[in-house]
Amino acid sequence: MKETINIFWFRRDLRLDDNHGFYEALIGKYPVMPIFIFDTDILDKLPKNDARVTFIFETLQNMRHILEEEHGSSIALYQGKPLDIFKKLVESHTINTVYTNHDYEPYAKNRDAQIASLLQTHQINFNTFKDQVIFEKDDILKSDATPYVVYTPYMKAWKARFKTISLQHYNVSACLSTLVKNTHLPNLTLSDIGFSRSNQPIKDYKVDASLIQNYETTRNFPAQDSTSKLGPHLRFGTVSIRKMIQKAVAEKNETFWQELIWREFFMHILWHFPQTATQSFKPKYDRIDWRNNETEFKRWCEGKTGYPLVDAGMRQLNQTGFMHNRVRMLVGSFLCKHLLIDWRWGEAYFAEKLHDYDMASNVGNWQWVAGCGVDAAPYFRIFNPTTQIEKFDKNLRYINQWVPDFQELTYPAPMVDHSLARERCLRVYKEALQ
Known part of the structure; x- marks a missing residue:
């Protein structure tokens, strides 16, 4: 007869200390097998050298090494759709309870509901805990x-x-003796999951x-x-x-x-308000007649707008996966208000590029700069990308670092006049909000 075990499912909690769900699993009645699933529903949408995947992979390998060296255990790594992985797990193991920590995004809520339903049909408990907030x-x-x-x-x-x-x-470390004693749990390489190592390390x-x-x-x-x-x-x-x-x-x-x-x-x-992942919190803002010029969006993405502080932010993002928060507000406002490009375009670009991408914060901040979210900046608040330099980079240190060509003849002229863009933005927003 197979040994009865509990499973702990790592997700947004990649650490071996002060981990609520992991602790609850470890103090339970049965030995614990930790797992992580490289979710193809998420991975299939990412660039194949995505820095976040490299970071997750290397973090997990480090965690596996600690558990193997110090506790004679490990973490089982799988790739696929979580529902399919759990269907296989319930067939191959005698499981009493699956433990994990809460996740709050719409996709995660739907995924967890499916897993809970599957486990229930097999009389397996699904216990989740508050950990990331x-x-x-x-x-x-x-x-x-x-x-x-x-x-x-x-x-x-x-x-x-x-x-x-x-x-x-x-105090997870005090309970690790209850882990399943098996150092041969399945492992994966980056290439196994279809990825290569990123050259943008997460610091x-x-x-x-x-x-x-x-x-x-x-x-x-x-x-x-x-x-x-x-x-x-x-x-x-x-x-x-x-x-x-x-x-x-x-x-x-x-x-x-x-x-x-x-x-x-x-x-x-x-x-x-899960609908805000794709819809404006203030519904009337979805009536805005966005210009959505693809050529202008490409110039914004590449940091070639002709506004040095905007371009510095975008080039920093593209080269490092990070952008300073003050500059995020400026580049977001520039996209939505100077170029009249839908905030969702910018949100999706940040989702692809930012190492610290988090749906709740990214959507919330993009709706803030567009004026359509909770507690948002009023639509008539339009950052001046030139005077922002005087306020936040008057010695041009940041600009010189990321846009060393900004005083050269090859540097593009401003792609839009600030005053004209401001007037156009106010007109278009007013028409939508009447």
Whole structure:
């Protein structure tokens, strides 16, 4: 008779410490087999040298090595559609419970519902836990039990609720003896899943006391490179959000803390309004008569707009998979308002290029700059891409780094006049919103 096991399914939680669902699996009754599924529904849409896939793969291999060397266990790696993988697992193993952590995106919610249904037909439990946020779903609601749609009241309610709880950390390392003792669990190579190693490494994050304390004074200046680079690590769960929040609170820096709350606000919005993944939160904004000029979109993508700060941001993104947050606002506003190109085009491009791509934050921020989202910038707020240089890169350090040709004859002239573009934007938006 086959040994009864539990399964822990790694997803957006690629770490062996302070992992809620993994901890719950390890303290259960049966030995635990950890798994990860390279989901072809996701992978098939990505470039074959995608940096995020390389990062996930290398992180998993490191985790496997630790478990093999120190605990005589491993992580089983699979490739395919998750539903198909689980159909095979329930045939080949005697499973009591599948454990995993919550995921809040529309695709993930549908996927998990299918898996839960399959497991139920085999009398297998499916237990999921909160791990990638402090507060989720209906944890933070208005007094009338409806979701917040403005950040500041949400942030205040978040902080008030936070004061009433004690953060629990999950001591996974103390429980790893309950793992299945099998170092021969299936493995994969990058080429097995159809990918090659990326030449854009995802950098380690930096969240020390100095960065947090100086965050408010340095975060708006892209040349200083003083951001934490925490985004991809929160996205893929290589760091615990509980530990990051605890660190921010300990340093008593409201600005850094509130950036982490923004992340949860956008997850809160996507959970309650899943249609915003593809539709404007304010429906009348979907009446905007976007120009959607493909040639102009290509110039924006390539960083050849003739506006140096816009181009610097796009070239930084293309070359590194990262763009400074201040510049993200500018390039997004330029696309939607100067060029009148649908925010969804920009959102999709960022989804392909950004190492820290997260649907909730990406959609939320793109709708913010387009004016169509929750708590959005008013549509008549149109960043001037020239005066932004004086505010945030007056010594041209950032521009010189990414657009060294900006003073050469070969550098393109501005593809649109700011004043004319602003007038056109205001006219088109007004017509749609009447």
